[in-house]
Amino acid sequence: MAQDRSPDRPPTLEVVAARAGVSRATASRVLRGATNVSEDAREAVLQAARETAYAPNHAARSLVTRRSDAIAFLVAETEDRLFTEPYFFALLHAAHAQIAAAGLQLLFITVPTAAEAAHFEHYAAGGHVDGVLLLSLHGDDRLQQSLERLGVPTVLNGRPLSGDPSLCYVDSDNIAGGRAATELLIQRGAKRVATIAGRQDMCAGQDRLAGYQLALQGFGRRLSQRLIAAGDFTVEGGHRAMRRLLAANPDIDGVFAASDLMAIGAMRAIEQSGRRVPEDVAVVGFDDLREAELTVPQLTTVRQPVADLGRTMAQLLLQRVAGDDPPHATVLPVEVVKRDST
Amino acid sequence: MAQDRSPDRPPTLEVVAARAGVSRATASRVLRGATNVSEDAREAVLQAARETAYAPNHAARSLVTRRSDAIAFLVAETEDRLFTEPYFFALLHAAHAQIAAAGLQLLFITVPTAAEAAHFEHYAAGGHVDGVLLLSLHGDDRLQQSLERLGVPTVLNGRPLSGDPSLCYVDSDNIAGGRAATELLIQRGAKRVATIAGRQDMCAGQDRLAGYQLALQGFGRRLSQRLIAAGDFTVEGGHRAMRRLLAANPDIDGVFAASDLMAIGAMRAIEQSGRRVPEDVAVVGFDDLREAELTVPQLTTVRQPVADLGRTMAQLLLQRVAGDDPPHATVLPVEVVKRDST
C-alpha cells in the first residue's frame, strides 16, 4: 500500500497513514489535532509524518472544508503616496504576525480602481478568503458593505465615513489626539491657537479638527473660522496654509497641524516669516514620523499606536472568522510626544 | 441537471455548463481560455458564467493542476527597522502589481527566526507556492539555496553574499552609485574625501564602499583607511562616525555617507564642529529618502529605482515559474540627485 508514487510528488496522507499502520482517516485526525485517537496511533502518525516530511496539501483540505485559511490585506487606495508611508508597512507587519500565529495565510492585494475592487469582490464571493483587512484612507466603505453582504467578514482601518454602525473598524483616537495636541499648546501659554486641518474627505482629517475644536471649547475659547486653514496632509500644503494663517492672523502663537508633514511645512513658513519656533509660534504635528525627530527644532507630535492597530485589526477579524461577534468600534489611545517645537 | 445546490454555495462549473447547454469539460475549456472551442459554445459559457457570477474554485483547480498560482513575498529579516522603511513597502507594491497582472496571488510572509524559516521551507516543499520573492537585507542565501533545491524558484533582492552564481537576484548598482557620489564630490572640488561606510555584513554596505574606493582610484588618489569610518546605516551611527573622522582628519572637505540617515547624522556633526555644509564639507547620501528633501541644506543623494526593482524581481520570477531561465544577475542603474549639500 505504501508503494512509491510518481517522482518528486510530495508525500500524501495516504503514504503517512500506511507508514504508521493506520487508516487515512486516523492519520487525518491526528494531524488535525482531533480527539478520539489513541496515544499509540498519534505517536505513530506523528513520527511517520516527520520521517516523510509530510506537509498537508492545502488545496485539498480547502476544497473539502470550504475554508481558505487565508485573510486578504486589501489596500483600496489609488494614491501611490500610500506606499511611501512607513505607517502601512508597519501595520501590515503587525497584522501578519497575528494572522500567521493563527495558522492562516495573508494575501496582499491592492485594488486601485473600481473595476479591480469589483473583481476582488467577485473573487471573495468565490470563497477564496475567509476575511478581509481593509485599508482605505478615505474610509470609503462601499466595498466593505458589499463584502459583509457576501458573508465575508471585514475589519477596516479607520472609521467608516458613512458611520454605518454594523461595520467593524479599528481606529486611532484622532479626536483625543487633536484635543491633547491643542491643549498642550494652550497649557504652554499659547493665546491664539490655529490649526492646519487635514483633508476633510478622510475621517482622520475630520476627527483631528474636531479634537482641536473640543480643546478650545474646553478652555472656554471662541472658535474662529479664521484660525482654521485647509491642508492636504503634505509639506507643501502645510507651508501654504501656514502662510495664509500668518497673513490673516499675525498674532498666532500656536499651531496644531493634523500631520507631521504639514507641521514641517508650517515650521518652514513660520521661519520664513521671521518668527521663531517655538518662541514666537509653537507647533504640534500628528503621526510621529521619523522625520519629526530630524527637524530643527524637533517636532512635538502625536504618536499613533501603529503596531497595536494592526494587531487589533487582525485579532478582531480572526474572532469574526471564528464566528464571534466582537465590538464593532475599537478606538485606540494615542500619545503626545513632547519635543522642542512647543 | 442544473438543479439548485445547497443554500449559499457559490455556483460551480457544473451549473455554468448546464446553463450554457454544454458539458463541464467544454465549460472548463472556455474558462481556461483553451483553444478548440466553437465560437457558439464559448459565448454561451461566458454568458452563463456572467449570469451566475461564477468564480472558479481555486482550491479545486490547484488540486489537479498542482500549481498554487501563488507567489510568496518572503521577508527573512529580524530587524523591525525594516518595517519602518518605505523602501520595502514600495517594493512590495511594485512586485504585487506584476504578480496580480499575471493572475497570481501574493502571499506576504515573514520568517524572523530560523525555526520559522524552516517551517516555511517545509510549507513550500508541500507545493503551496509556485515561487518566492526573497527579501533579506543581509543577502543571507541559505534559505534561497534550500528553496531552489526543493524546486521552488526564487529571486532575491540584493546580491547574495555567498556569490553563488546559480542564484537569481536583482540589485541596485550600489558600486556605481557609491562611485558616482564620490566622483561628484571630487568634481565639485573636494580634495580630501572621506566615507562613512554601511554595515559590512550587508552587500549594499560592501558595494557602496567599493564604489567609493573605485572613484578615488579613478582620480589617481591614494586610499587611506583613516578616511573610512564604520557606520551602521543609522543617524546616530553617522553622527559618531563623522565626529571621529573630523577629529582624525580636520581637513576633510567631502563625505560620502552610504545612507541618507547616516548623512543626516554626519551633517549634524559637521555643523556641531563649527563647519558649514556644503561650503566647508560637502555631503552626499544614499537612498533618497523623503527626509533628504527636508534637511537644511537639502541633501544630495543617490536614488535607487525601487519600483523598477520590485517589478523586475516579479517579472524574473514569473519567467522562472513559467520554465524559462532568465539571466541570474540583474543590476539596475541608480541616479544621483543633486541638491544643496554639495
Added chain:
DNA sequence: CGCTCCCGTGATAGCGCTCCCATTACACTC
C-alpha cells in the same frame, strides 16, 4: 463511394483531503 483525418465535444477518472457512518473491541451492567 469509402477512406482517413481532425476538430469539437462529452464521459470519466482522479487530484488529496475531510467527514459521515458503520464497525470493531472491550469494558460494564443486570
Added chain:
DNA sequence: GAGTGTAATGGGAGCGCTATCACGGGAGCG
C-alpha cells in the same frame, strides 16, 4: 451469558476542477 454503552478505527463518498481519452461527424482525398 446476553445486552448495552463507549472509545477507537476504517471504509467510502465526494469537494470542484482539469486532463485524458474516445467518439461522432463533416471535409478532403484517391
